[in-house]
Amino acid sequence: xxxxxxxxxxxxxxxxxxxxxxxxxxxxxxxxxxxxxxxxxxxxxxxxxxxxxxxxxxxxxxxxxxxxxxxxxxxxxxxxxxxxxxxxxxxxxxxxxxxxxxxxxxxxxxxxxxxxxxxxxxxxxxxxxxxxxxxxxxxxxxxxxxxxxxxxxxxxxxxxxxxxxxxxxxxxxxxxxxxxxxxxxxxxxxxxxxxxxxxxxxxxxxxxxxxxxxxxxxxxxxxxxxxxxxxxxxxxxxxxxxxxxxxxxxxxxxxxxxxxxxxxxxxxxxxxxxxxxxxxxxxxxxxxxxxxxxxxxxxxxxxxxxxxxxxxxx
Amino acid sequence: xxxxxxxxxxxxxxxxxxxxxxxxxxxxxxxxxxxxxxxxxxxxxxxxxxxxxxxxxxxxxxxxxxxxxxxxxxxxxxxxxxxxxxxxxxxxxxxxxxxxxxxxxxxxxxxxxxxxxxxxxxxxxxxxxxxxxxxxxxxxxxxxxxxxxxxxxxxxxxxxxxxxxxxxxxxxxxxxxxxxxxxxxxxxxxxxxxxxxxxxxxxxxxxxxxxxxxxxxxxxxxxxxxxxxxxxxxxxxxxxxxxx
Amino acid sequence: xxxxxxxxxxxxxxxxxxxxxxxxxxxxxxxxxxxxxxxxxxxxxxxxxxxxxxxxxxxxxxxxxxxxxxxxxxxxxxxxxxxxxxxxxxxxxxxxxxxxxxxxxxxxxxxxxxxxxxxxxxxxxxxxxxxxxxxxxxxxxxxxxxxxxxxxxxxxxxxxxxxxxxxxxxxxxxxxxxxxxxxxxxxxxxxxxxxxxxxxxxxxxxxxxxxxxxxxxxxxxxxxxxxxxxxxxxxxxxxxxxxxxxxxxxxxxxxxxxxxxxxxxxxxxxxxxxxxxxxxxxxxxxxxxx
Numbered sequence: 001x002x003x004x005x006x007x008x009x010x011x012x013x014x015x016x017x018x019x020x021x022x023x024x025x026x027x028x029x030x031x032x033x034x035x036x037x038x039x040x041x042x043x044x045x046x047x048x049x050x051x052x053x054x055x056x057x058x059x060x061x062x063x064x065x066x067x068x069x070x071x072x073x074x075x076x077x078x079x080x081x082x083x084x085x086x087x088x089x090x091x092x093x094x095x096x097x098x099x100x101x102x103x104x105x106x107x108x109x110x111x112x113x114x115x116x117x118x119x120x121x122x123x124x125x126x127x128x129x130x131x132x133x134x135x136x137x138x139x140x141x142x143x144x145x146x147x148x149x150x151x152x153x154x155x156x157x158x159x160x161x162x163x164x165x166x167x168x169x170x171x172x173x174x175x176x177x178x179x180x181x182x183x184x185x186x187x188x189x190x191x192x193x194x195x196x197x198x199x200x201x202x203x204x205x206x207x208x209x210x211x212x213x214x215x216x217x218x219x220x221x222x223x224x225x226x227x228x229x230x231x232x233x234x235x236x237x238x239x240x241x242x243x244x245x246x247x248x249x250x251x252x253x254x255x256x257x258x259x260x261x262x263x264x265x266x267x268x269x270x271x272x273x274x275x276x277x278x279x280x281x282x283x284x285x286x287x288x289x290x291x292x293x294x295x296x297x298x299x300x301x302x303x304x305x306x307x308x309x310x311x312x313x314x
Numbered sequence: 315x316x317x318x319x320x321x322x323x324x325x326x327x328x329x330x331x332x333x334x335x336x337x338x339x340x341x342x343x344x345x346x347x348x349x350x351x352x353x354x355x356x357x358x359x360x361x362x363x364x365x366x367x368x369x370x371x372x373x374x375x376x377x378x379x380x381x382x383x384x385x386x387x388x389x390x391x392x393x394x395x396x397x398x399x400x401x402x403x404x405x406x407x408x409x410x411x412x413x414x415x416x417x418x419x420x421x422x423x424x425x426x427x428x429x430x431x432x433x434x435x436x437x438x439x440x441x442x443x444x445x446x447x448x449x450x451x452x453x454x455x456x457x458x459x460x461x462x463x464x465x466x467x468x469x470x471x472x473x474x475x476x477x478x479x480x481x482x483x484x485x486x487x488x489x490x491x492x493x494x495x496x497x498x499x500x501x502x503x504x505x506x507x508x509x510x511x512x513x514x515x516x517x518x519x520x521x522x523x524x525x526x527x528x529x530x531x532x533x534x535x536x537x538x539x540x541x542x543x544x545x546x547x548x549x550x551x552x553x554x555x556x557x558x
Numbered sequence: 559x560x561x562x563x564x565x566x567x568x569x570x571x572x573x574x575x576x577x578x579x580x581x582x583x584x585x586x587x588x589x590x591x592x593x594x595x596x597x598x599x600x601x602x603x604x605x606x607x608x609x610x611x612x613x614x615x616x617x618x619x620x621x622x623x624x625x626x627x628x629x630x631x632x633x634x635x636x637x638x639x640x641x642x643x644x645x646x647x648x649x650x651x652x653x654x655x656x657x658x659x660x661x662x663x664x665x666x667x668x669x670x671x672x673x674x675x676x677x678x679x680x681x682x683x684x685x686x687x688x689x690x691x692x693x694x695x696x697x698x699x700x701x702x703x704x705x706x707x708x709x710x711x712x713x714x715x716x717x718x719x720x721x722x723x724x725x726x727x728x729x730x731x732x733x734x735x736x737x738x739x740x741x742x743x744x745x746x747x748x749x750x751x752x753x754x755x756x757x758x759x760x761x762x763x764x765x766x767x768x769x770x771x772x773x774x775x776x777x778x779x780x781x782x783x784x785x786x787x788x789x790x791x792x793x794x795x796x797x798x799x800x801x802x803x804x805x806x807x808x809x810x811x812x813x814x815x816x817x818x819x820x821x822x823x824x825x826x827x828x829x830x831x832x833x834x835x836x837x838x839x840x841x842x843x844x845x846x847x848x
Binding site for chain 2: 059061092096099108110
């Protein structure tokens with residue numbers, strides 16, 4: 001494995017070494033090789049891409065058909081003790097419905113080897129803002145509350161590594177914002193947080209690094225901006241605002257760095273064949289025409305555009 | 315040890331959910347009614363006959379089947395197995411705790427019927443210790459059935475159906491036909507312990523042994539071996555097979 | 559720009575074909591019931607048990623015919639049409655123990671009942687279709703081996719094929735009647751239990767356990783020496799169809815009801831009562847489901 005390859009990080013906490021998983025004739029995950037380190041990493045992909053399978057392989061619930069998964073250099077299926085540093089939130093809504101939230105989290109704390117499960121559970125429940133409902137059976141909770149109980153159960157033993165499969169499912173906007181803030185904070189504390197989600201703008205808020213999967217294979221790894229810059233076959237769209245958009249647009253279209261322009265009110269949407277070249281040329285052209293440019297920003301450096309590009313043909 | 319206890323308590327609580335537990339207790343107590351209502355001259359035969367041919371042969375195996383296949387089966391069905399296995403807990407600890415809890419639950423479910431019939435039998439027959447044989451047989455059968463059915467619940471989705479085939483086809487029909495097969499019948503293993511401890515000539519009960527020699531020691535040894543193999547097998551499944 | 563709404567044609571095309579109505583919906587439920595119980599369009603292992611039972615029941619009848627053909631006149635030694643119900647008695651009961659929960663339980667536990675009822679179906683249509691699926695399957699299971707036996711014995715009869723048929727025309731109403739009685743009692747019981755118990759295996763075990771335990775209790779208690787003891791014979795659910803079978807075929811079998819001194823018509827009443835009560839319990843359960 002090359003340390004220079006963007007799939008791999010300098011201080012890996014999770015290492016996925018040429019892992020494949022098949023169920024009979026169906027290949028769910030194929031030759032995935034990458035590593036995940038401290039910070040928040042987003043795992044993206046359309047339905048059926050293999051994200052949940054990959055997360056289950058990481059947590060030892062599934063055995064790889066080929067390859068290895070290592071957590072801090074240890075295979076979790078060979079040595080379950082390493083799972084003491086892992087907190088896992090599964091995608092489905094499964095909980096022990098008859099237990100109260102408090103008892104549910106305490107149970108998880110006990111199994112995780114926490115010294116004082118009662119105190120730890122109370123703390124975890126406070127973190128997810130479930131204290132008021134803590135003594136009600138989890139089976140009576142709404143989807144969002146159940147999700148928070150699961151997150152509390154995953155956090156109760158203060159794990160180094162968090163593996164979260166759609167952790168924001170069912171949460172209302174306030175709860176989502178709260179949980180996103182929590183995951184970002186945990187990532188900034190140096191923990192390894194791996195989050196799978198469909199909600200791109202939320203992943204964008206949380207994750208500094210993205211792993212994109214499609215059809216069971218790795219599609220891309222890296223931060224959003226770098227990934228976008230690699231998409232050289234698709235021009236980037238630059239938004240430019242100025243008081244005389246038509247004059248400026250006419251001048252820009254003559255430059256070799258612009259492949260197309262669209263005018264909307266006082267805004268120019270410029271298709272930049274060479275964004276760096278356009279960035280150099282724009283101030284020169286604007287000064288020559290004596291036009292004041294009030295805004296310049298990339299329009300499609302969003303995760304959504306990256307995601308659409310990566311899975312667009314499928 | 316703490317993890318063992320926590321898992322065992324969680325499993326037992328889940329298996330003893332009110333409606334199911336009440337139904338199973340009622341089913342395993344039906345024979346006590348018979349002993350209560352038996353004519354004076356038939357109480358001895360009724361006690362032993364129904365304890366063996368109704369309680370040990372059908373009611374307890376069905377109650378044990380429903381309980382034991384649910385031990386792991388419900389965890390798999392309800393996708394709560396990750397809460398046990400994505401933890402720094404050894405697979406042997408998980409398998410042992412679940413099996414231990416299952417044995418305990420089967421005993422708890424089967425005990426009210428045995429106590430009721432023992433009290434009634436003791437009063438009507440003036441034999442205070444008459445219930446001992448049934449209690450020991452219950453313990454032996456509980457361990458045996460847990461050993462057979464717990465891994466079944468971990469392996470198969472339709473474990474209860476496979477267990478029903480074991481009870482109604484293997485134990486009731488095939489194992490009756492040959493002594494070698496009878497030795498593989500859990501309820502007959504329990505019966506060997508029962509006959510060893512019960513006083514008096516037991517008539518039809520002795521016939522149900524299908525040629526097996528009575529003996530508490532042999533019965534205990536057999537189920538102990540079965541238990542060890544069962545826990546080992548469950549541990550192996552947890553280590554080697556996909557759990558989601 | 560003004561605030562106006564426009565409807566954009568996004569290519570949606572409504573269904574323009576025939577709408578087949580409630581009857582077709584009911585038939586679809588029946589067909590789906592067959593598939594579930596027989597494991598059709600499902601993995602191979604879900605076919606093993608039902609088809610093994612079916613094969614056993616059918617082959618047994620064929621075997622008796624073959625024995626009759628090979629070994630001469632054994633008509634008195636081999637089971638007749640009436641006795642055949644006893645020969646195979648455990649097998650249809652086992653089949654029903656599994657079929658009834660398979661038809662009812664998954665729809666409840668997987669939350670698809672509301673999908674059924676969002677179609678032009680009422681709950682009574684749904685339950686009727688499920689009962690029709692079980693009923694038609696079980697009647698086939700009872701009747702097909704009997705037809706093999708009937709035609710086989712007719713073909714081997716010294717009176718000739720049509721001679722045998724003419725002399726045994728009563729079989730044509732007796733066998734279906736008795737089969738219907740077996741179906742009514744066991745089918746309604748199995749369905750009632752499956753309506754309340756949330757797991758297939760548990761429901762099957764409950765039904766089998768209830769039948770066996772009730773039978774044994776009835777056998778012992780009905781012979782006890784206290785006032786009214788003989789009325790416990792009514793609990794021998796498994797035996798009531800047998801009593802009616804003996805009555806219809808003129809057989810002289812030993813049954814708990816007979817030993818308790820009850821006339822066969824009482825078994826008919828019990829079968830009817832159990833069927834009606836089971837139906838009421840099923841309706842009570844399903845009426846309150848969302």
